[in-house]
Amino acid sequence: xxxxxxxxxxxxxxxxxxxxxxxxxxxxxxxxxxxxxxxxxxxxxxxxxxxxxxxxxxxxxxxxxxxxxxxxxxxxxx
Amino acid sequence: xxxxxxxxxxxxxxxxxxxxxxxxxxxxxxxxxxxxxxxxxxxxxxxxxxxxxxxxxxxxxxxxxxxxxxxxxxxxxxxxxxxxxxxxxxxxxxxxxxxxxxxxxxxxxxxxxxxxxxxxxxxxxxxxxxxxxxxxxxxxxxxxxxxxxxxxxxxxxxxxxxxxxxxxxxxxxxxxxxxxxxxxxxxxxxxxxxxxxx
Amino acid sequence: xxxxxxxxxxxxxxxxxxxxxxxxxxxxxxxxxxxxxxxxxxxxxxxxxxxxxxxxxxxxxxxxxxxxxxxxxxxxxxxxxxxxxxxxxxxxxxxxxxxxxxxxxxxxxxxxxxxxxxxxxxxxxxxxxxxxxxxxxxxxxxxxxxxxxxxxxxxxxxxxxxxxxxxxxxxxxxxxxxxxxxxxxxxxxxxxxxxxxxxxxxxxxxxxxxxxxxxxxxxxxxxxxxxxxxxxxxxxxxxxxxxxxxxxx
Numbered sequence: 001x002x003x004x005x006x007x008x009x010x011x012x013x014x015x016x017x018x019x020x021x022x023x024x025x026x027x028x029x030x031x032x033x034x035x036x037x038x039x040x041x042x043x044x045x046x047x048x049x050x051x052x053x054x055x056x057x058x059x060x061x062x063x064x065x066x067x068x069x070x071x072x073x074x075x076x077x078x
Numbered sequence: 079x080x081x082x083x084x085x086x087x088x089x090x091x092x093x094x095x096x097x098x099x100x101x102x103x104x105x106x107x108x109x110x111x112x113x114x115x116x117x118x119x120x121x122x123x124x125x126x127x128x129x130x131x132x133x134x135x136x137x138x139x140x141x142x143x144x145x146x147x148x149x150x151x152x153x154x155x156x157x158x159x160x161x162x163x164x165x166x167x168x169x170x171x172x173x174x175x176x177x178x179x180x181x182x183x184x185x186x187x188x189x190x191x192x193x194x195x196x197x198x199x200x201x202x203x204x205x206x207x208x209x210x211x212x213x214x215x216x217x218x219x220x221x222x223x224x225x226x227x228x229x230x231x232x233x234x235x236x237x238x239x240x241x242x243x244x245x246x247x248x249x250x251x252x253x254x255x256x257x258x259x260x261x262x263x264x265x266x267x268x269x270x271x272x273x274x275x276x
Numbered sequence: 277x278x279x280x281x282x283x284x285x286x287x288x289x290x291x292x293x294x295x296x297x298x299x300x301x302x303x304x305x306x307x308x309x310x311x312x313x314x315x316x317x318x319x320x321x322x323x324x325x326x327x328x329x330x331x332x333x334x335x336x337x338x339x340x341x342x343x344x345x346x347x348x349x350x351x352x353x354x355x356x357x358x359x360x361x362x363x364x365x366x367x368x369x370x371x372x373x374x375x376x377x378x379x380x381x382x383x384x385x386x387x388x389x390x391x392x393x394x395x396x397x398x399x400x401x402x403x404x405x406x407x408x409x410x411x412x413x414x415x416x417x418x419x420x421x422x423x424x425x426x427x428x429x430x431x432x433x434x435x436x437x438x439x440x441x442x443x444x445x446x447x448x449x450x451x452x453x454x455x456x457x458x459x460x461x462x463x464x465x466x467x468x469x470x471x472x473x474x475x476x477x478x479x480x481x482x483x484x485x486x487x488x489x490x491x492x493x494x495x496x497x498x499x500x501x502x503x504x505x506x507x508x509x510x511x512x513x514x515x516x517x518x519x520x521x522x523x524x525x
Contacts, residue, residue, distance in 0.1 A: 080290065080327060080374065080376060081327050081328065081329050082326040082327050082328070082364075082373075082374075082375070082376065083373050083374070084364070084368040084369070084373075085326045085327065085328050085364050085368070086328055086329075087326070087328025087329075087330065087332035087334070088328075088332060088360070105358065
């Protein structure tokens with residue numbers, strides 16, 4: 001499966017953070033692009049989910065789940 | 079938990095070759111955490127660095143000249159698929175490590191695109207790990223890690239780093255890309271070591 | 277590195293399947309009755325979760341096909357041969373079954389009447405589903421925003437909501453263009469071939485009219501359409517996109 005976009009994470013993120021995250025703004029630590037989370041390039045076919053900047057591929061978001069425990073990290077958002 | 083009527087899910091095969099919690103697939107699913115890099119072969123090398131006297135690199139041409147082995151193994155992915163009898167060709171890690179004496183106990187494999195994964199060096203020795211450049215008789219497809227990927231079939235497949243460029247040898251273990259985010263440090267499929275603490 | 281265990285805040289609900297209808301041989305609309313449905317916005321989706329007897333669970337997202345103003349809630353699902361959820365939904369699910377879901381979710385790919393216009397909706401294959409929700413809503417609330425729709429399908433037979441689109445096209449404010457990429461009847465008077473800047477410029481609005489654009493389809497389709505519109509001078513900030521892992525168009 002090829003990459004999708006941040007819309008595909010709307011459900012799980014809403015579940016975890018109790019609000020819609022697709023409209024949340026971000027500024028990429030790699031290239032300075034600003035946008036909303038829905039525009040991220042999202043890779044969901046691996047062990048976890050990785051969201052990257054559409055312009056420079058910097059990782060903005062990592063999401064993994066094991067035994068019902070979620071781990072969220074936003075490494076590319078200053 | 080409400081069972082969905084008529085949904086059978088993935089059938090677990092209880093073969094002695096299929097680890098617990100896995101199901102057998104005929105496809106070769108593509109797993110990606112980022113865009114597929116396309117490194118020109120003349121810019122590619124495989125480097126062993128870190129806990130060695132000095133880094134040693136093999137160019138693509140030098141790598142091609144190393145003795146290749148053809149072998150068939152079963153692959154187990156943490157996303158629960160197992161694919162049986164996958165035919166590869168590649169160079170045993172012993173060939174590289176014999177040329178780079180070290181006191182290090184761990185390796186952090188690194189790849190084009192920034193991916194890393196950690197493996198005890200002992201697991202890369204003894205004819206159990208390869209750098210492969212051919213699958214099913216053809217050059218390894220970029221989406222499956224070509225031009226070359228690491229292959230450590232006795233561990234979950236995320237340890238078999240796609241687009242491999244080298245090993246960073248270390249005295250101490252350092253978690254890689256998925257290991258930092260809750261995946262198991264070692265990843266033995268027969269012990270179902272999927273997540274931290276398993 | 278910060279690692280947090282988080283409470284789950286959006287709960288799974290159960291709906292009952294009222295009916296299932298084929299749109300094309302591989303695409304089905306599933307209509308659900310949901311007690312206490314809290315409503316949705318045009319363009320939102322649901323996450324559907326299936327549970328096997330051995331406890332195995334898997335979930336996928338599907339766009340809501342109906343408007344917030346419609347009486348029922350429907351999803352339209354394209355069957356992907358290598359899929360895990362869509363073959364079940366298209367082949368097996370039937371009226372009377374219960375279906376677990378969470379949502380509606382997604383606040384980005386939604387349309388409301390006060391977002392300004394004119395509106396340009398670009399659909400690749402079953403990417404038409406959330407745009408159909410917008411079109412139905414547009415009609416139901418009597419919006420005065422002019423709309424142009426461009427649908428790309430492999431053939432007329434594989435175009436979903438075919439009759440409804442024809443009916444919508446009779447509405448003064450809605451202009452529907454269709455391009456067929458694989459085969460077209462000899463009498464076909466619509467567009468042929470894949471979308472490109474030329475086709476987008478003919479079917480869409482002039483950039484200086486400041487259109488608001490929604491593009492939905494498989495990833496490659498969306499990239500092509502979005503890049504084409506930006507090349508035509510469309511304001512990237514007025515283009516909203518949603519990509520899914522469907523078959524090509």
